[in-house]
Amino acid sequence: MHPGPDALSPTAHVWLVTGCSSGLGRMLVPAILARGDKVIATARRLSDLDYIQGLEGAKALQLDLTDSDEIHREKANEAIRAFGQVDVVVNNAGYVHSGVWEEVSHEDTLRQFDTNFFGALKVTRSLLPHMRSRKSGVVLYMSSIAGWVGVGAGGPYSSSKFALEGAVECLQKETSHLGIRTHLLVLGQFRTGILSTEKTVGQLRPSTIEDYDIVKQELADRHAATNGLQPGKPEAAVERILDIVREENLTGAQRGNLPLRIPIGSDAVEVMKRKCVETLQVLEDWGEFASSTDYAGKQATSLKYGQS
Ligand SMILES: NC(=O)c1ccc[n+]([C@@H]2O[C@H](COP(=O)([O-])OP(=O)(O)OC[C@H]3O[C@@H](n4cnc5c(N)ncnc54)[C@H](OP(=O)(O)O)[C@@H]3O)[C@@H](O)[C@H]2O)c1
Structure with a gap:
């Protein structure tokens, strides 16, 4: 019997990607299929997923991230x-809200x-x-250089x-032993529509x-100057995401040893490096001052915070 379009080969992955109406989410869909995997593409409005009709191995699912836990379970x-x-x-859906502390409402x-x-x-x-x-799974989160460095009105x-960075670091430590x-x-x-005025x-x-x-003007100018001219090619980002999940096109050292945080984009490499160097410098300059708060004759503990 010929396997149907929904049949899975033993090496195929089934992906669920949020925010597939546009940008990186939308580009991920054909890229996932091209590598022989299946995809459940989600969007707030099903009509935004009309483009997957006729794509073998892709299914559409309506999902608004702001829905209740109960709806998410369904x-x-x-x-x-x-x-x-x-x-x-792939926890991909997201948008940019800008403004200064005093003016952005709690709501x-x-x-x-x-x-x-x-x-x-x-x-x-x-999920x-x-x-x-099943003792297996891969969960990805779209973090950002904005989750490493803050800008005024951002x-x-x-x-x-930043919150995602912290929560996901904990999640990894809770679930890595479960496969x-x-x-x-x-x-x-990356050159998607994320910074467009709409x-x-x-x-x-x-x-x-x-x-x-x-x-505010500085950030508005920065958005206007960046929109449409971002250095990153989203089609390439999507391919790197597939490489990470499927552990393809990686070096021997990278394969089987993928870190929690993976930069995507040369600007991400630069921003993360700069933050690390600045932090190391602060520790160099303030390490002695900071360490002056320990008890005299403190007990050496083998339980170092954050180390496994
Ligand atoms: N592009 C970049 O330079 C960049 C840089 C760093 C991080 N990121 C992150 O990458 C992810 C994708 O961004 P993108 O560049 O592809 O932007 P995008 O083209 O604007 O796509 C964002 C997607 O999120 C969806 N979305 C927004 N709110 C939602 C909600 N409440 N429920 C469900 N879906 C919702 C949008 O759906 P609607 O069409 O319904 O609004 C859209 O499909 C985001 O998390 C973003 O923060 C992007």
Whole structure:
């Protein structure tokens, strides 16, 4: 009997990707299929996934990250039923909210976190039981250079990505012994529509608090100058993501030893390096001062914070 389009070869992975209406999520869909894997593409509106009709091995699933845990569980079950398993989750959906502390409302900050942070937590929580029971899975998160370095008026977006960095680091330590692989993809700037005026939300225009006009203008100018001219080619980023998951096109040293954080984009490499160098310099300059707070004759403990 000829296997149907939903039949899985033993080496094929089933992916679930959030935010497939545009950008990196949308580009991932054909790239995943091209390597022989299957994909469940999700979007807030099913009509945004019309492009997958007729693509063998791809299925559409409506999913709004801000939905309740209960709905996320139902959607996860629907996703598992689509091909019988989910091997890879790409927590991709997200957007940029900009503005200064004093002007961004609590509700707007919550909305930003609801998608970029809590949404990724909910998707992961809904699929972890499945991955635990199978003792396998790969979970990816779209982090950002904005999750490494903050810029003025970039607080809502940056803090949502910084939060993701911390939470995912903990998740990795909770689940790596269960056969679940977790990665934070620290993306540089890629040429999608993410910085277009239709996509970004927030308040960067001058307003009643003139003191902040210069800070907001700087970010608005930076967005305008970057939009459409980002150094990163999204099609290439998508291929690197496939390489990471499928452990293909990697060196021998990289294969089987993939770190939690993986930079994607030359600017990501540069930003992460700069942050590390700056941090090392602070430790060099302030290490003695900081260490002056220990008890005299302190007990040496073998339990170092954060080390396994
Ligand atoms: N491009 C870059 O330079 C860059 C750099 C660093 C990190 N990233 C991260 O990479 C990811 C993808 O970004 P992109 O560049 O591909 O941007 P994009 O083209 O704007 O795509 C973002 C996707 O997220 C979806 N989304 C937003 N809110 C959602 C919600 N509540 N529920 C479900 N889906 C929602 C959007 O759907 P709608 O069409 O319904 O809005 C869209 O499909 C994001 O997490 C972003 O933060 C991108």
